[in-house]
Structure formats: structure tokens, C-alpha cells
Amino acid sequence: MAVSIGGTSLGDREPVYVIAEIGLNHNGDVDLARRLIDAAADAGAQAVKFQKRTPEISTPEHMKSVLRQTPWGEMTYLDYRYRVEFNRAQYIEISDHATVRGLDWFASPWDEPAVEFLEDLGVAAHKVASASLTDRGLLRALQATGKPIILSTGMSTLEQIELAVEDIGTERLVLLHATSTYPLPPHEANLRMIPTLKALYPSVPVGYSGHEQGLQISLAAVGLGAVVVERHITLDRGMWGSDQQASLEPNEFAALIRDIRIVSEALGDGVKRIYPGELAPLAKLRRVTA
Numbered sequence: 001m002a003v004s005i006g007g008t009s010l011g012d013r014e015p016v017y018v019i020a021e022i023g024l025n026h027n028g029d030v031d032l033a034r035r036l037i038d039a040a041a042d043a044g045a046q047a048v049k050f051q052k053r054t055p056e057i058s059t060p061e062h063m064k065s066v067l068r069q070t071p072w073g074e075m076t077y078l079d080y081r082y083r084v085e086f087n088r089a090q091y092i093e094i095s096d097h098a099t100v101r102g103l104d105w106f107a108s109p110w111d112e113p114a115v116e117f118l119e120d121l122g123v124a125a126h127k128v129a130s131a132s133l134t135d136r137g138l139l140r141a142l143q144a145t146g147k148p149i150i151l152s153t154g155m156s157t158l159e160q161i162e163l164a165v166e167d168i169g170t171e172r173l174v175l176l177h178a179t180s181t182y183p184l185p186p187h188e189a190n191l192r193m194i195p196t197l198k199a200l201y202p203s204v205p206v207g208y209s210g211h212e213q214g215l216q217i218s219l220a221a222v223g224l225g226a227v228v229v230e231r232h233i234t235l236d237r238g239m240w241g242s243d244q245q246a247s248l249e250p251n252e253f254a255a256l257i258r259d260i261r262i263v264s265e266a267l268g269d270g271v272k273r274i275y276p277g278e279l280a281p282l283a284k285l286r287r288v289t290a
Contacts, residue, residue, distance in 0.1 A: 003148050003172055003173070003174055003204075004102035004148070004217065005046075005047065005104055005124050005125045005148050006016040006047070006124040006125075007139075008046060008104070009061075009121070010174060010205040010207075010227055010228060011205055011227055012056075012225070012227060014182075014227065015049070015261070015264065016044050016207075016222055016226065016227060016228065016229055016259055016260050016264055017207070017227065017228045017229075018044070018045045018047070018229050018230075018231075018256075018260065019046070019047045019048070019049050019150075019229070019230040019231075020036070020039075020040030020045040020049070020231065020233040020253065021048075021049045021231060021233065021235040021241065021247075022036045022037070022048050022049065022050055022169075022231050022232075022233060023049070023050065023051050023232060023243050024051055024084050024241060024242075024243060024245060025059075025233065025234045025237070025239070025243055025247060026050075026084075026086075026088070026194075026242055027240065027241055028048050028083055028084035028085070030086070030093055030094060030211075031089050032200060032235070032260050032281075033050075033086075033094045034049070034094060034097050035235060036233055036234070036235065037094065037097050037098050037101055037103065038101065039233060039235065039250040039253065040101075040103065040233055041098075041101035041102060041103055041251065042250065043233075043250060043253040043256075043257055044254065044257040044258075045103065045105060045253070045257065046103065047103055047104035047106065047124070048097075048098050048103050048104075048105050049105070049106055049107060049108065049127055050086070050088075050091075050094075050105070050106075050107040050108075051107055051108045051110065051129070051182060052085075052091075052107040052108065052109050052110065052114040052117060052118055053081060053085060053110040053111065053114060053231055054110075054111045054113045054117075055078055055081035055082050056078070056163065057083060057111040057113065058110035058111040058114070059077065059078050062211065063077045063078075064076060064077060064078040065077070065078070066257055067199070068080050070083070070185040070240070071240050072101040076182065088117070088120075088121070089276070091121055092119075092121065092217055092224065095121060095123075095275055102228065104124040104125070105123065105124065105244075106124050106125045106126060106127055106129065106179075106239055107117070107123065107126075108127040108128065108129040108130060108132070109138070109142070110124060110129065110131075110138075111138065111233070112137060112138055112141045113144055113219075114142045115138070115145065119145055119147075120286065123147065123179055124147070124148075125146065125147050125149065125150060125151075126142045126147050126148070126149050126150070127150045127151075127152070128142065128150065128151045128152060129147060129152055130152040130154030130155050130156060130178055131155065131180070132162075132179045132254065133151065133152070133153065133155075133156045133160060133161070133164050134156070134164070134207045136163070136164075136167050139164055139167040139168055140167055142168065143167060143169060145166050146162045146172070147172065148172045148173075148174060149168050149172060149173055149174070150174040150176060150228070150230075151164060151165075151168065151173060151174065151175055151205075152176045152178045152209045152230075153175060153176060153177060153178055153193075153197070153218065154178035154179050154180030154209070155180045158200075161175075162221070165201065165204075166192040170201060170203055170204050172206060173201075173204050174205045174206075174228060175201060175204050175205070175206050175225070176196050176207045176208060176209040176228060176230060177190075177191070177194050177207070177208050177209070177221070178208070178209040178210075178211070179211070180211070182188065182211050182242065182243065182245065182246040182253060183211055183213045183246040184210065184211040184217070184247050185212075186212070186217060188252075189210075189212065189217050191208070191217065191220055191221055191224050192224070193223055194206055194208060194224045194226055195211045195224055195225055196220060198225055199207070205227045205228065205239075206225065206227065206228075207221075207226045207227055207228025207229060207230065208221035208222075208228070208229050208230070209229075209230040209231075210229070210230070210231050211232070211246040212246070213245070213246065213254060215248075215252065215256045215259060218231060218260070219256075219259055219260065219263055220254060222260050222263045223263055223267065229256075230259060231247070231248055231253065231256065232246055232247035232248065233247055233248055233249075233250070233253050234247035234248070234249060235249065237249060238251065239248065274277070
């Protein structure tokens with residue numbers, strides 16, 4: 001597993017790579033996006049991730065005219081998508097801020113023009129949202145960039161995942177187990193898919209993209225071998241937006257990363273040995289020596 005993002009190697013012998021998914025939790029506000037970047041950096045994340053759409057292309061036809069209540073009044077779903085989308089100048093501002101804070105940054109492109117848009121800005125990697133796993137034109141466009149590709153596998157079958165991997169290849173691929181329920185109930189987490197994916201694709205780093213409330217499921221994912229963890233971040237779960245309830249607030253995100261580091265250290269290397277801390281109890285308590 002030799003995939004690297006922004007100079008950081010991903011793999012079983014490397015620290016877990018933590019992605020703070022800002023997504024659309026910025027609600028189209030650059031200042032809010034900057035504050036979310038700061039929160040992610042202060043928590044100890046390695047990367048922040050956004051979403052990039054060309055709304056006219058990426059919005060399903062049956063959704064375009066659906067009316068939605070928003071903080072800016074009632075508008076069609078298509079108009080809402082335009083309202084929260086950052087333009088090039090805004091992306092330059094937030095990407096510069098992420099770089100200054102020492103974070104890798106990238107986004108989930110939802111259509112092929114969005115791939116070109118992000119490539120022009122020099123992203124460190126590309127993320128494929130679970131909803132886009134079957135968009136083979138998008139996958140081939142991403143493969144052609146030569147960048148690392150992080151593929152979320154929610155709402156997909158193993159057969160669909162196999163076809164996506166065929167289009168992308170395994171050389172620069174990272175797979176994330178995910179269940180696309182927001183927020184995620186524990187009985188749908190199915191974390192044993194992490195070792196399943198690792199067995200199916202032994203040369204590919206496997207991680208976890210979580211949409212649950214709380215920290216326990218993400219920590220269990222690390223215990224099962226996830227080398228990447230992606231979680232949504234928000235300043236306040238009470239804010240407007242469809243992803244807020246499945247997000248972690250800054251203090252929770254910091255606690256998650258703290259506990260990920262502890263769990264990772266506790267996993268060890270699987271080689272049985274007698275540790276220095278055991279020597280005194282050994283001398284005191286063992287009556288029969290081998």
C-alpha cells in the first residue's frame with residue numbers, strides 16, 4: 001500500500017489519516033468555511049474536504065424544480081445548489097487558508113467539469129462520493145488525472161464496487177467503507193466490511209467514512225483496520241443543513257483524533273513479547289518458570 005496524499009503515506013504501518021469533511025456545512029459562506037478549516041486544523045486533522053458541483057449537470061432532473069425551504073427563502077433545489085456553490089476565487093481563498101494551516105485539501109467532484117475545475121486549483125487528491133460510484137464517465141476522468149482517488153462505497157453492491165475499481169485501477173486508490181444513512185444508526189454500520197474490503201483488495205488502503213453521531217463507531221473502525229477516517233465537521237449541529245446532524249462539533253472532532261491516536265498505539269504489531277512493564281510483576285508473581 002504505497003498511496004500518498006500531500007506527502008503523507010497511507011497504510012497499516014502509518015498514522016491514521018483523518019479527513020474533516022466540511023462538505024456543504026459552510027452554507028456558501030467563505031468566512032464559515034475558513035472557521036471550519038481552523039477547527040479541523042486545531043483538532044489535528046490531516047485534510048479538509050469540500051464538494052464541487054456544476055449544478056445544472058449534477059442535479060438529477062427530477063430534483064431540479066423541487067421546492068426547498070432555506071435560510072434564504074423558498075427556492076428550487078437547483079437554485080439552492082447554485083446558492084451554496086463556491087466559485088474559483090472563493091475556492092482559492094479557502095484552499096490558501098487550508099494550506100497555511102498545514103492541511104491537505106480536496107473535494108468530491110460530482111461531474112466531469114468539476115474535475116477540471118479542481119485540477120486547475122491543484123488539489124492533492126480527489127474524493128468520489130458514494131452517490132457517484134456508478135458514474136463511470138466521472139471515474140475515468142478522475143483516473144486520467146493521475147491523482148490519488150478516495151472512493152466511498154456507500155449505497156453500493158460489491159459488484160458495483162468491482163466495476164468502479166476496474167475504471168480507477170488500484171495503483172492510487174483508497175477505498176472507504178461507508179453506509180449512506182444520515183445520521184447512521186449502529187445496526188447499519190456493518191464495520192466488518194472493512195476487513196472484507198482489505199481481503200478483496202490487499203494492495204489498497206482501506207478506511208472508513210462515518211455519518212454516525214458520536215465517536216464509538218469510528219474508533220471501532222480503526223480497531224478493525226481502517227487507515228483513513230473521514231467525518232463531517234460543523235461548528236454547531238443546530239445550524240441549518242442536511243449534513244449537520246451527522247457531523248461532529250470541534251471539541252468532539254478533537255476528542256475523536258485524540259482517541260484514534262490512542263487506539264492506533266494500542267493495536268501494536270501483533271508480535272507477542274514480554275514488555276518492560278511486565279518484568280517486575282513477572283519476578284514477583286510467577287512461581288513456576290518454563
